[in-house]
Amino acid sequence: MNLDLKKIAVGVVVLTGLIVLADYFFKISLLQSTSIELQRWSAIVSAFMVGTALINMLKGHGGKIFKRSEGWQFSAVLVIMLFTMLIVGLLDWFKVQALPGSFIFGFLFDSILTPSGTAMTSLLAFFIVTAAYRSMRIRNIDSMVFLAVAVLLMMMNAPIFQVIWPSTLSIGEWIIEVPQATGMRGILIGVAIGTIATGVRILIGLEKFYLGRKE
Amino acid sequence: MSNILDKLLNIDRHIIYLMIAIVVTAPILSPLGLPLPVSKSTTEVYEYLKNLPPGSVVLFHNGGSEGQWAYGAPDLVVIGRHILELPVKVIFVSFHYAGPTNTEKLLQLIGIGAKEYGVDYVNLGFIPGYPQPEPSLAAFGRDIHSICPVDYYGNPINDLPLMKNVKTSADIDVIIDLGGIATGEMFVKQWAGVPVIGIWAPSYTATMAAYYEEGSVVGILVGIRGTAEYEFLTKHPGQAIVMQDAISIYHVLFVALLMVGNVAFLLKKFRRSQ
Numbered sequence: 001m002n003l004d005l006k007k008i009a010v011g012v013v014v015l016t017g018l019i020v021l022a023d024y025f026f027k028i029s030l031l032q033s034t035s036i037e038l039q040r041w042s043a044i045v046s047a048f049m050v051g052t053a054l055i056n057m058l059k060g061h062g063g064k065i066f067k068r069s070e071g072w073q074f075s076a077v078l079v080i081m082l083f084t085m086l087i088v089g090l091l092d093w094f095k096v097q098a099l100p101g102s103f104i105f106g107f108l109f110d111s112i113l114t115p116s117g118t119a120m121t122s123l124l125a126f127f128i129v130t131a132a133y134r135s136m137r138i139r140n141i142d143s144m145v146f147l148a149v150a151v152l153l154m155m156m157n158a159p160i161f162q163v164i165w166p167s168t169l170s171i172g173e174w175i176i177e178v179p180q181a182t183g184m185r186g187i188l189i190g191v192a193i194g195t196i197a198t199g200v201r202i203l204i205g206l207e208k209f210y211l212g213r214k215e
Numbered sequence: 216m217s218n219i220l221d222k223l224l225n226i227d228r229h230i231i232y233l234m235i236a237i238v239v240t241a242p243i244l245s246p247l248g249l250p251l252p253v254s255k256s257t258t259e260v261y262e263y264l265k266n267l268p269p270g271s272v273v274l275f276h277n278g279g280s281e282g283q284w285a286y287g288a289p290d291l292v293v294i295g296r297h298i299l300e301l302p303v304k305v306i307f308v309s310f311h312y313a314g315p316t317n318t319e320k321l322l323q324l325i326g327i328g329a330k331e332y333g334v335d336y337v338n339l340g341f342i343p344g345y346p347q348p349e350p351s352l353a354a355f356g357r358d359i360h361s362i363c364p365v366d367y368y369g370n371p372i373n374d375l376p377l378m379k380n381v382k383t384s385a386d387i388d389v390i391i392d393l394g395g396i397a398t399g400e401m402f403v404k405q406w407a408g409v410p411v412i413g414i415w416a417p418s419y420t421a422t423m424a425a426y427y428e429e430g431s432v433v434g435i436l437v438g439i440r441g442t443a444e445y446e447f448l449t450k451h452p453g454q455a456i457v458m459q460d461a462i463s464i465y466h467v468l469f470v471a472l473l474m475v476g477n478v479a480f481l482l483k484k485f486r487r488s489q
Contacts, residue, residue, distance in 0.1 A: 039354035040361050046351050047343035109281065109316055117282020125465065126235055130228045133472045137480045147477065151470055157417055157440050158466035159251045159459060169252055181424040188425055 010205050017203050057082070084108070149175060217486070223479035231472065238468050242460035249460055256427070257444040260412050260434035261297075263389070269302035271388040272381055274409075276402070277307060277314040277321075278395040284317060289455035290393055290414045290442045291321045297449050298391070299328060304377050305336040306387075308355075308363070310348035311396050315340045315367050333375040340367030346396060353405040356384035384409050389433070394419050403431045414441070 016038055023035035061075035085108060092105045138144045155161035156172020201207035267273070275298065279287040298305055307318045318338055330336050342363060344351030355362045359382060365371055372378040380386060384406040392399045394415040402411050403426050413423060413435040426432045436442055439462055442455035 036354070036357050036361070039350065039357055042350035043343055043354050043362050046345075046348070050343070109313075110320075113313075114281045114284050117280060118284065119282075121282045125239070126232050129235060129469055129472060130231050132469070133226070133231065133476050136473055136476070138477050147473065151473060153417070154466045154470055157438060158463040159440070160249050160463035160467060162252050163250055166252075169254060173255060176421065176424050177428060180421055181428040184422065184425040185428075 006208075006211055009211060010208060013210065014203055014205055017199070021199075021203070054082075081112075085113075217483070220479045220483045220486075223475055224483065226472075234468055235465065238464045239461045242464055243457060246457050247460045247464075249463055251443055251447055251456070251459060253444045253448060254437070254441070256435045256437060257441050257448065260436055260441075261445065261448045263410075263412065263433050264297060264301060267301060267303050267388065271303045272377075272386060273298055273303050273305050274387045274390045275305055275307045275318075276390060276392045276398060277309045277318050278311045278398050279314065279317055279393050280311060280395050281313040281317070283395050284320070287317075287393065287395070288321075288324075289439065289446070289453055289458065290436065291317065292325055292453060293442055293445045293449060293451060293455065294391060294393075294414060294436070295321050296325045296451060297445075299325065299330055299336070303388075305330075306339060306377070306381065307337065308339040309341050310344055310352060310398055312341055312345055319367075333370070334377055337372070337375055337377050338367040339363050339372070348396065348398065349401045349405065352398065352401050356406045359383060397422075399423050399432070400426070407431075412436075 019031065020035050020038060023031045058079065061079055063069075064072050064075040065079065085105075088105045088108060132150075136143070136147050136150065138147060152168065152175060153172050155165070155168040156175075161168045198207060202210075264273075275295070277291065279291070307315075309315055309318065315338065322338075327336070340363075342348070342351050342355055351362065360372060360378070363372060366375065385408075387406070387409050389410045389412060390402050390406065391412045391414065392402055394413060397419065399411060399413050399415060399419065400423065402409070403423075410433045411426075411431060413420070413427075413432055415423065415435060415437065417438045420427075420435055420437050423432055423435070427435060436445055439455050439458050443459040446453050446455050
């Protein structure tokens with residue numbers, strides 16, 4: 001007997017979707033408990049994603065290291081750090097008393113991971129200014145409006161401007177609460193309609209992007 | 216003249232980097248003490264939390280990454296300190312892998328005072344799902360105990376007095392969401408009816424403006440400015456107020472550079488058209 005795995009996968013998705021959707025509209029205890037169980041599985045499946053991501057990353061970077069491709073040294077650092085954090089984290093988790101897992105984990109987190117992440121984030125302060133300085137030029141009416149709004153919102157977020165021009169706070173708040181909220185509401189409604197359409201296509205088995213790309 | 220305009224249009228980026236470094240560092244070393252008007256959304260957060268009935272359950276979602284600690288720590292400290300001073304119950308949780316470690320650092324930093332673990336506050340640790348935690352977040356709201364059977368320290372949450380009456384999102388009175396992974400919108404959608412307080416960057420606040428206007432979001436601390444205002448309101452001046460001076464001067468430089476670049480650009484365009 002030949003099993004069509006794709007059809008089974010589509011069937012599972014459709015059934016799962018229908019149960020969770022029906023639970024939203026009908027208060028039936030069996031439906032409710034099944035839906036909660038399915039949602040609980042989604043959290044478990046999410047945890048498995050970390051494992052698949054690990055395999056995928058090792059595949060990509062491991063290949064680079066073995067082939068000595070350009071920049072393989074960075075891949076090697078990544079793989080070494082990955083396993084270091086993993087082993088130290090596991091030692092901490094299993095409470096291996098003979099080894100100072102907590103101390104090493106804390107040191108790696110506070111002295112390597114946090115400063116590296118902070119440095120990456122801080123670089124934005126430099127790059128945003130230089131990029132904006134070069135790109136935000138008044139070329140037409142649209143770019144003029146864009147620049148004016150950007151400057152007004154920056155003025156709202158910097159209290160020094162309220163000393164010079166007190167209205168910048170209320171102007172900024174008005175921009176956020178009126179034109180921006182209105183525009184965002186339109187986008188949200190559009191996204192919601194698109195999501196419903198995609199959801200219906202998935203439920204009737206027309207949308208199968210989750211099966212991967214067509215070969 | 217044309218030569219000057221060209222120079223103004225193409226300032227070397229290293230000079231801009233140097234200017235930024237100076238304007239950011241100087242006010243931190245020598246604070247200017249600039250006045251700080253308190254915005255409406257910050258006042259709303261303060262008033263909402265202050266007026267929570269005793270015994271209310273607050274879910275504190277710490278979604279900040281390890282990199283966010285540098286500028287997210289003042290947010291965590293000021294809000295964390297305020298809610299631990301109030302007669303409310305606090306549940307710390309995170310859908311970001313770095314959240315529990317940051318929460319531990321926070322609790323060590325501010326101290327827990329007279330609050331008792333398990334009775335007044337709990338740390339549920341990390342719930343898997345990152346970087347797209349919406350399904351986990353929805354499931355967590357439906358049945359907290361089955362998604363998170365043990366707390367961060369491995370204690371069964373059924374044994375914690377605080378968690379005995381907290382089973383679903385309906386048992387939570389307010390969510391405080393420290394953003395980093397866009398969970399604010401997920402809480403609004405998946406935990407409908409539970410008010411959300413956001414501690415978000417200005418860019419994410421723009422996304423959430425519609426929910427704020429509609430009322431699902433009851434208050435927002437916008438970036439470091441919001442945190443500085445909150446430090447002022449709670450009378451706990453901290454890092455954010457000092458950082459606020461640096462951010463103010465940084466924005467002055469930012470606006471000045473945009474003005475210089477555009478004036479030079481328009482003058483050049485005008486000269487070319489003549």
